[in-house]
């Protein structure tokens with residue numbers, strides 16, 4: 086039902102912006118880092134400098150569907166519930182189908 090919906094449009098169900106993976110892919114650097122995680126889109130640019138792991142760990146996930154990175158930390162360890170809570174501060178919209 087979401088085909089053809091542009092990035093700034095809202096659905097009947099919510100006022101949130103919708104983005105495609107192509108939109109997310111335009112933000113693939115450490116100083117402009119978006120991630121799609123479990124259907125939600127986050128702009129984590131402001132968090133990147135505070136993240137407790139080296140930039141090299143985060144960089145490959147900027148501009149990507151990053152559920153695997155968030156759920157595994159690259160090492161089969163999920164982030165803490167606190168980390169998942171923090172993520173919500175960076176929410177900018179949802180992934181368009």
Ligand code: HEM
Pocket residue numbers: 120129132136137138142143146151153154155157158159162163164165166167168171172175
């Ligand atoms: C998706 C790519 C990401 C990867 C690969 C990644 C990886 C890691 C690694 C390697 C650590 C340190 C080792 C450890 O705690 O086990 C870590 C810790 C942490 N990361 Fe990430 N991270 C990512 C994204 C994020 C994001 C987007 C946030 C929050 C907005 C975040 C918040 C945290 C926090 C709060 C910790 C401290 C430990 C914890 O609470 O789980 N990370 N992350």
